[in-house]
Amino acid sequence: MRRxxxxxxxxxxxxxxxxxEFEAGLRAGRCGVGPIxxxxxxxxxxxxxxxxxxxxxxxxxxxxxxDMIDRFAQFSVVAAREAVVQSGxxxxxxxxxxxxxxxxxxxxxxxTENQGFWDVYKMGKTRVxxxxxxxxMANAGASAISQExxxxxxxxxxxxxxxxxxxxIGQAFSMVRSGMSDVALTGxxxxxxxxxxxxxxxxxxxxxxxxxxPFSKDRNGMVLGEGAAMLVLEEMDHAxxxxxxxxxxxxxxxxxxxxxxxxxxxxxxxxxxxxxxxKDAGIAPEQIGYVNAHGTGTTVNDTTExxxxxxxxxxHAKRLAISSTKAMHGHTLGAAGAIESAAAILxxxxxxxxxxxxxxxxxxxxxxxxxPNCARRADIEYALSSSFAFGGLNAVVALRRF
Amino acid sequence: xQSDELTxxxxxxxxxxxxxxxxxxxxxxxxxxxxxxxxxxxxxxxALENEFDINVPDEEVKSIxxxxxxxxxxxxxxxxxxxxxxxxxxxxxxxx
Numbered sequence: 189m190r191r192x193x194x195x196x197x198x199x200x201x202x203x204x205x206x207x208x209e210f211e212a213g214l215r216a217g218r219c220g221v222g223p224i225x226x227x228x229x230x231x232x233x234x235x236x237x238x239x240x241x242x243x244x245x246x247x248x249x250x251x252x253x254x255d256m257i258d259r260f261a262q263f264s265v266v267a268a269r270e271a272v273v274q275s276g277x278x279x280x281x282x283x284x285x286x287x288x289x290x291x292x293x294x295x296x297x298x299x300t301e302n303q304g305f306w307d308v309y310k311m312g313k314t315r316v317x318x319x320x321x322x323x324x325m326a327n328a329g330a331s332a333i334s335q336e337x338x339x340x341x342x343x344x345x346x347x348x349x350x351x352x353x354x355x356x357i358g359q360a361f362s363m364v365r366s367g368m369s370d371v372a373l374t375g376x377x378x379x380x381x382x383x384x385x386x387x388x389x390x391x392x393x394x395x396x397x398x399x400x401x402p403f404s405k406d407r408n409g410m411v412l413g414e415g416a417a418m419l420v421l422e423e424m425d426h427a428x429x430x431x432x433x434x435x436x437x438x439x440x441x442x443x444x445x446x447x448x449x450x451x452x453x454x455x456x457x458x459x460x461x462x463x464x465x466x467k468d469a470g471i472a473p474e475q476i477g478y479v480n481a482h483g484t485g486t487t488v489n490d491t492t493e494x495x496x497x498x499x500x501x502x503x504h505a506k507r508l509a510i511s512s513t514k515a516m517h518g519h520t521l522g523a524a525g526a527i528e529s530a531a532a533i534l535x536x537x538x539x540x541x542x543x544x545x546x547x548x549x550x551x552x553x554x555x556x557x558x559x560p561n562c563a564r565r566a567d568i569e570y571a572l573s574s575s576f577a578f579g580g581l582n583a584v585v586a587l588r589r590f
Numbered sequence: 591x592q593s594d595e596l597t598x599x600x601x602x603x604x605x606x607x608x609x610x611x612x613x614x615x616x617x618x619x620x621x622x623x624x625x626x627x628x629x630x631x632x633x634x635x636x637a638l639e640n641e642f643d644i645n646v647p648d649e650e651v652k653s654i655x656x657x658x659x660x661x662x663x664x665x666x667x668x669x670x671x672x673x674x675x676x677x678x679x680x681x682x683x684x685x686x
Contacts, residue, residue, distance in 0.1 A: 233648060393651055397648070449629070450629065451628075452629065488628070
């Protein structure tokens with residue numbers, strides 16, 4: 189079977205506007221969460237979010253280009269450019285024709301849609317902007333990336349809530365492994381800060397009024413974030429032949445569905461996705477050294493995820509190093525799987541595991557090693573990145589140091 | 591301090607949102623008996639907020655375990671609203 193490596197990573201999120209800032213933030217245990225500034229949220233029960241600071245579309249696009257795509261698609265392109273630059277890929281016509289693009293997004297161009305609906309419902313206007321539909325569609329990120337690089341191969345978008353970009357990476361991995369494409373650009377993006385969607389999250393009563401404290405006994409919910417991460421996946425020999433330096437290998441991918449509940453997670457469903465990822469990678473549970481957890485910071489997720497780790501890893505669960513980086517970059521929904529896979533890949537390459545920040549107090553029901561508050565050096569060969577979505581759709585990426 | 595009328599309204603809302611026969615829902619019913627999970631609880635609270643023009647803080651929702659808890663909570667919030675004689679609920683206080 190063909191082996192698949194990662195040769196480029198691009199990130200833009202609340203923790204950093206590029207890969208370097210992101211990695212420095214992970215190591216420092218910096219919190220990218222602060223008061224939401226881009227929209228008014230005076231009557232919301234929460235004010236915190238992990239916004240991408242100082243993001244001016246005009247720094248990245250011509251004014252006309254910026255007008256054509258929503259903030260979430262702008263993030264996609266910015267992250268894809270950074271990933272492609274790092275990979276050192278030189279586009280030939282053959283490569284453009286065969287390269288795949290698979291992106292994930294949960295809510296697409298929500299702020300554009302909200303603006304249009306606000307205009308007609310609230311302001312009494314009789315028309316919305318003609319770009320509302322194409323800017324809102326969840327595949328706008330994939331389309332913008334294809335135009336950016338002139339890529340004409342298979343391109344599409346997966347929307348599975350908080351697992352969207354983990355599923356996207358899994359799909360791109362399959363396509364490169366199978367021989368359909370030698371190169372794939374994959375990841376996810378999200379820009380969910382708009383009034384309507386924040387009101388909807390408020391109604392679910394799962395958002396913390398302060399900060400996100402995954403696995404800590406005093407945790408009180410998640411914090412939303414925005415951003416994107418894109419990876420360049422490449423068939424290993426293709427990458428080595430052109431002298432590229434792989435950052436990590438995608439060793440395997442596992443997925444499952446809970447068939448249980450629309451919002452409550454299932455430990456068995458999550459454990460099954462982990463087992464499938466290990467099986468696909470052909471490795472034993474004991475070979476995993478680090479798990480970048482879903483770790484949303486809600487009461488139910490974190491206890492259920494801990495039970496899932498016990499189910500999937502048995503005695504080895506106690507020896508795993510686990511962290512949720514969501515406390516630093518927020519829950520970026522459809523971008524989460526990609527941003528967190530990027531964090532795990534950077535950890536494998538550097539030997540520095542990111543911490544779970546804001547961790548105050550152990551919870552008897554979360555009884556594993558969550559790397560509290562301080563990054564840690566560790567010599568790890570295999571890591572997992574876990575995503576468990578509303579709707580019970582689970583996706584786990586297995587990564588290997590290269 | 592629960593009025594019968596308020597209790598009956600709460601029971602009716604619970605039955606309506608859960609699509610249950612009203613006869614099944616009594617003040618002594620536990621969520622377990624009624625098959626109410628945490629998402630159902632949040633949905634019921636939403637309906638109660640609309641029915642009684644109140645705001646229920648997130649922390650209170652987490653501690654609700656039974657129909658009686660809901661009746662007591664609604665009673666208290668309605669009294670608070672009436673005694674403050676002003677805009678509903680305490681959203682601002684809960685968020686700060």
